[in-house]
Amino acid sequence: MDQPHNAGSAPPQSEEPVSGNEPAETSDKSQPVIRTTPERDELAASMQGYFGRRRRVQARVRDGVVEPQTDIGILFAAQTADAFGTTSPTFATRCMNQLVGVLKREDGTAEQALNAGLAVVSGVDPENETEAMLAVQMAGTHDAAMSMLARAAQSTNPRVMEACGNLAVKLLRTYTAQMETLSKLRRGGEQMVRVEHVHVYPGGQAIVGAVAAPGVGGLSKMDVKLMHSLDRQPSPFRMAPRCCARTRRGTECQSPAVRGKRRCRIHGGAARSGAPRGERNGRYVHGLRTAEMKELRARLRDARAVLAMFD
Known part of the structure; x- marks a missing residue:
């Protein structure tokens, strides 16, 4: 006959097997038992990642x-x-x-x-x-x-x-x-530059899209230099006359000319630029190629031409 138990005492131990949801305890105390659902989920995810990887050679x-x-x-x-x-x-x-x-x-x-x-x-x-x-x-x-x-x-x-x-x-x-x-x-040696933010201020312009020109060694080289672009220069520079000196590429220089001169700072328009005149101009041997001698020879040719008209 079953003995009734008091309300304050512990319930009797059941001899039924443990359900499949809860793992049964083992006698081996060295192996901890996973009891909570988060631990089971973490173990399942870890085992899935482990077996999903390719085994390394040993x-x-x-x-x-x-x-x-x-x-x-x-x-x-x-x-x-x-x-x-x-x-x-x-x-x-x-x-x-x-x-x-x-x-x-x-x-x-x-x-x-x-x-x-x-x-x-x-x-x-x-x-x-x-x-x-x-x-x-x-x-x-x-x-x-x-x-x-x-x-x-x-x-x-x-x-x-x-x-x-x-x-x-x-x-x-x-x-x-x-x-x-x-x-x-x-x-393959290629380099990609990603621009996420573009700020366009009043008076400026921007290009939206892929702008690239093939160059040497896989790099890109723009045909128009930014420093020569009229759209990127302030208003006084855009209104200034152009240098128009012949560049190495055979085109005319589009940099603004220095005030009071015909050329830009690169092509001789800077202060105290150009070769000095007279004896200060480098090495002298005979002096027949100086600017003064060239001017004198030109005047002599004009004089001979005038005299030849009266002969």
Whole structure:
């Protein structure tokens, strides 16, 4: 006969199995039990992301020789070649040996260093041998920079801290430069400039749209220079006479002439510009080519022409 229980006492324990919504407790105390719904959702999302990623290639090192972890040698060769973006097994093996030599530490094994480096290279996903070599360099640079930062943090000697910190800064800058180089390689040297805000003030004009002219080395070069554009110059400059000197391209210079002169500042209109007159004008040998001699010869030619009319 069932015994009634008091209201203040604990309810009797049920011997029925736990429903599927709540996981049953295990006897192993080392494994925590997930009881809340947010923890289950987080675990499901993490497992989905983990299994959705492509598995990185792994290897083992025995007596300094890189060997596959699987018994299928052709599978390991294909995985390593794909990880380094090459079709040469020799190149892939060489890069793996370089990873072992660069990443191996006294407190770790060569196998751990190699697998960590292979994960980095696989994450970069190189498309050719050039990007693969850059990925190996990036792995070594990052590992060396972290090692210097750790030594600087553990040391109490100011000189050691300064030396290790400076070296870490140089390595981190090198790593950033390597990242930029990889980005330039993948975009083919092209550069895109995005303008989000354009301010047009009274009296100014703006062009909305793609304005580009092909130039040398993939760069863009505008045919009309902005400093010569009349729309971008103030009103006094637009009303001033143009220089009209012959440029190297064979066109007329459109810069405004200096006040009181016919040319702009570039083509001789600036103050005290132009060659000096007289003996101050450079080197003299005979003096037959000076402006004064040219003027005298012109007058003599005119005089001879007048005299010839009366002969």
